[in-house]
Amino acid sequence: MKNRFIVAAFATFAFIGAPSVFAADMDNMSNMGKSGSTEKVAHGVGIVKAMDAKQNTITLAHQPIKELNWSAMTMTFKVSDGKLLKDVKAGDQVSFDLKGSGMAPVVTAIRPAK
Numbered sequence: 001m002k003n004r005f006i007v008a009a010f011a012t013f014a015f016i017g018a019p020s021v022f023a024a025d026m027d028n029m030s031n032m033g034k035s036g037s038t039e040k041v042a043h044g045v046g047i048v049k050a051m052d053a054k055q056n057t058i059t060l061a062h063q064p065i066k067e068l069n070w071s072a073m074t075m076t077f078k079v080s081d082g083k084l085l086k087d088v089k090a091g092d093q094v095s096f097d098l099k100g101s102g103m104a105p106v107v108t109a110i111r112p113a114k
Protein backbone atom coordinates (compact mmCIF):
# COMPACT_ATOMS: atom_id res chain seq x y z
CA MET A 1 0.00 0.00 0.00
CA LYS A 2 2.76 2.39 1.00
CA ASN A 3 4.76 1.52 -2.11
CA ARG A 4 1.80 2.19 -4.37
CA PHE A 5 1.41 5.61 -2.85
CA ILE A 6 5.06 6.47 -3.36
CA VAL A 7 4.88 5.39 -7.01
CA ALA A 8 1.76 7.51 -7.55
CA ALA A 9 3.34 10.51 -5.86
CA PHE A 10 6.44 10.17 -7.98
CA ALA A 11 4.40 9.91 -11.18
CA THR A 12 2.58 13.12 -10.28
CA PHE A 13 5.82 14.88 -9.51
CA ALA A 14 7.35 13.72 -12.77
CA PHE A 15 4.38 15.08 -14.69
CA ILE A 16 4.74 18.51 -13.14
CA GLY A 17 8.18 18.72 -14.68
CA ALA A 18 6.98 17.64 -18.13
CA PRO A 19 7.34 19.99 -21.11
CA SER A 20 3.56 20.14 -21.62
CA VAL A 21 3.45 22.62 -18.74
CA PHE A 22 4.80 25.22 -21.11
CA ALA A 23 1.89 24.77 -23.49
CA ALA A 24 -0.43 26.54 -21.04
CA ASP A 25 -2.89 28.94 -22.67
CA MET A 26 -1.45 32.35 -23.25
CA ASP A 27 -4.88 33.97 -23.29
CA ASN A 28 -5.20 33.30 -19.57
CA MET A 29 -2.24 35.47 -18.66
CA SER A 30 -4.47 37.84 -16.73
CA ASN A 31 -5.52 35.02 -14.41
CA MET A 32 -2.02 33.99 -13.50
CA GLY A 33 -1.70 36.21 -10.45
CA LYS A 34 -0.33 34.46 -7.40
CA SER A 35 0.09 30.97 -8.81
CA GLY A 36 3.48 29.36 -8.73
CA SER A 37 5.50 27.45 -11.28
CA THR A 38 3.83 24.12 -10.56
CA GLU A 39 0.73 25.07 -12.55
CA LYS A 40 -0.23 22.44 -15.08
CA VAL A 41 -3.02 21.63 -17.48
CA ALA A 42 -4.92 18.36 -17.29
CA HIS A 43 -7.60 17.04 -19.62
CA GLY A 44 -10.73 15.16 -18.71
CA VAL A 45 -13.95 13.88 -20.17
CA GLY A 46 -17.29 13.54 -18.47
CA ILE A 47 -20.94 14.41 -18.34
CA VAL A 48 -22.31 17.77 -17.22
CA LYS A 49 -24.46 17.28 -14.13
CA ALA A 50 -25.20 20.86 -13.15
CA MET A 51 -24.07 24.43 -13.62
CA ASP A 52 -24.31 27.54 -11.50
CA ALA A 53 -23.94 30.75 -13.49
CA LYS A 54 -23.92 32.90 -10.35
CA GLN A 55 -21.12 30.98 -8.68
CA ASN A 56 -19.38 30.23 -12.00
CA THR A 57 -19.25 26.54 -11.23
CA ILE A 58 -19.91 23.37 -13.17
CA THR A 59 -20.54 19.91 -11.74
CA LEU A 60 -19.05 17.14 -13.84
CA ALA A 61 -19.24 13.37 -13.55
CA HIS A 62 -15.75 12.87 -14.89
CA GLN A 63 -13.88 9.77 -15.97
CA PRO A 64 -10.47 8.99 -14.46
CA ILE A 65 -7.88 11.75 -15.07
CA LYS A 66 -4.50 10.08 -15.05
CA GLU A 67 -2.58 13.35 -15.16
CA LEU A 68 -3.93 14.08 -11.68
CA ASN A 69 -4.15 10.49 -10.45
CA TRP A 70 -7.88 10.97 -10.03
CA SER A 71 -10.38 8.19 -10.30
CA ALA A 72 -13.84 8.70 -11.77
CA MET A 73 -16.10 10.89 -9.62
CA THR A 74 -18.68 13.63 -9.65
CA MET A 75 -17.39 16.98 -8.47
CA THR A 76 -17.94 20.71 -8.79
CA PHE A 77 -15.32 22.95 -10.41
CA LYS A 78 -14.90 26.68 -10.68
CA VAL A 79 -14.74 27.89 -14.28
CA SER A 80 -12.20 30.48 -15.38
CA ASP A 81 -14.85 32.36 -17.38
CA GLY A 82 -18.64 32.29 -17.04
CA LYS A 83 -18.89 32.21 -20.84
CA LEU A 84 -17.77 28.58 -20.72
CA LEU A 85 -21.15 27.68 -19.22
CA LYS A 86 -23.14 29.11 -22.12
CA ASP A 87 -22.29 26.42 -24.64
CA VAL A 88 -23.16 23.38 -22.55
CA LYS A 89 -26.15 22.04 -20.67
CA ALA A 90 -26.80 19.32 -18.12
CA GLY A 91 -26.55 15.88 -19.70
CA ASP A 92 -23.96 16.92 -22.29
CA GLN A 93 -20.90 14.75 -22.81
CA VAL A 94 -17.89 17.05 -22.76
CA SER A 95 -14.13 17.14 -22.71
CA PHE A 96 -12.51 19.82 -20.59
CA ASP A 97 -9.21 21.37 -19.57
CA LEU A 98 -8.22 21.89 -15.96
CA LYS A 99 -5.57 24.27 -14.82
CA GLY A 100 -4.03 24.50 -11.39
CA SER A 101 -2.67 22.20 -8.77
CA GLY A 102 -3.94 20.55 -5.63
CA MET A 103 -7.51 19.48 -5.13
CA ALA A 104 -9.23 22.52 -6.66
CA PRO A 105 -8.17 23.07 -10.26
CA VAL A 106 -10.19 25.48 -12.40
CA VAL A 107 -11.91 24.49 -15.65
CA THR A 108 -10.45 26.66 -18.41
CA ALA A 109 -12.09 25.09 -21.47
CA ILE A 110 -15.13 22.93 -22.21
CA ARG A 111 -15.82 21.24 -25.55
CA PRO A 112 -18.61 18.93 -26.66
CA ALA A 113 -17.36 15.34 -26.88
CA LYS A 114 -18.62 12.85 -29.40
Ligand SMILES: [Cu+2]
Pocket residue numbers: 062070071072073074075
Ligand atom coordinates in the same frame (compact mmCIF):
# COMPACT_ATOMS: atom_id res chain seq x y z
CU1 LIG B 1 -12.75 14.60 -9.43
